[in-house]
Amino acid sequence: MNADNTTQPRWQRRKEARPAEIIHAALQLFIQKGFAATRLDEVAKQAGVTKGTLYLYFPSKEELFKAAVRETVVPSILLAEKIVADAQLSPEQLLRCLVGEWIRLIAESPANGISKLVVAEAGNFPDLAHFYLDEVVYRVRKVLAEILQRGIDSGEFRPLNIEFAVKEIISPVILQTIWNHAFGPYRRERLDMAAFTEFHLDVLLRGIRT
């Protein structure tokens, strides 16, 4: 029947690779369209399998969704904690480094769109919201609060409400990644994230230095 004798099999058994590929495809579509609007047939197609295969690896659409968020988010947060733990830098240098690296490494990775996704779906998935708060939000805040406290203690920064200051640091970065995902496709030119980060740190540091 098949004239090509070097023909590939119609599919291959790749038990180890499937979950990551499925998660990758799923995350992309969940970010793009949201949970409810994403069709599992489409996820399967993009992952190069059929819908039945999805259910060999994930028990339900909801579990696939949660797994995708969890698996993608954890490496990013570990990175941030590592940067702070490793580097022997002043608080100001640490902030510059963290926010700068963050932009480059996290904001450009597949984890990029997760803020938008989680914010949009938190209302429908209480346990996901709790997971994200505990494992991402609070851990990032803790890292930044630590840096700020050091700066205040050493006299580099003036006394600040740390909770507010943390929000001040991350808000422009987070919101910009969210916006890139939401409106990026509808605008001609994308914002220069590196330049914007530079600007943000400049204004921010002027505002919090003694």
Added chain:
Amino acid sequence: MNADNTTQPRWQRRKEARPAEIIHAALQLFIQKGFAATRLDEVAKQAGVTKGTLYLYFPSKEELFKAAVRETVVPSILLAEKIVADAQLSPEQLLRCLVGEWIRLIAESPANGISKLVVAEAGNFPDLAHFYLDEVVYRVRKVLAEILQRGIDSGEFRPLNIEFAVKEIISPVILQTIWNHAFGPYRRERLDMAAFTEFHLDVLLRGIRT
């Protein structure tokens, strides 16, 4: 059949009031659950009608969605423009007033959750995204850019990249309202928005003054 002779009719004809009531109910659910996850039966129930009635006033679920966003967003944006046009204040006072009023009036209104909603659904509704960009985002930016330019010209603010500075102003406010909607139900105590605004303006103005 009905033993109560003072009984009300089972329903009343209220052609004028229905659309606003339906939009109110719809918006609340769309913000809470997203477009796809919101059931029209539920919208109808919350609006005190049945599903069929929805289709007397809106031709489809999608048109109801767009109408809800449009009707709710326009008054808010008009308010911001009015504040700036009316007041005879210094750029710094204007910023304080605008951001402060904004928090109080807009962030506490039903328009509150629309940022989150639009961001989440922009990918599924290109024309809504364009509408929001044109009628909200760009108009708000224009107002703020105007204030900043005045401040720079008068020497109160140092020379700034205005596009970036606008983002710097609005990011913490917008992101906080988005977060209140997404995670508010899962946290014990809500953030004191007034105090946070105060803090934000303080840091910001220190950062951009000459």
Added chain:
DNA sequence: AATAATTAACCAACCAGTCAGTTACTTATA
């Protein structure tokens, strides 16, 4: 009585989840 608003039953399409069957791959046997 005539009309217009609203209801409630209805339909058709869609989609998450299932499962019987198929196919790639592995291991045992000659």
Added chain:
DNA sequence: TATAAGTAACTGACTGGTTGGTTAATTATT
């Protein structure tokens, strides 16, 4: 080495429940 028997990854057609949208009947109003 060749081949048969066995295993499990994978497929794809199917289904049962759900829901956007329609319409014939009902009820309020003029």
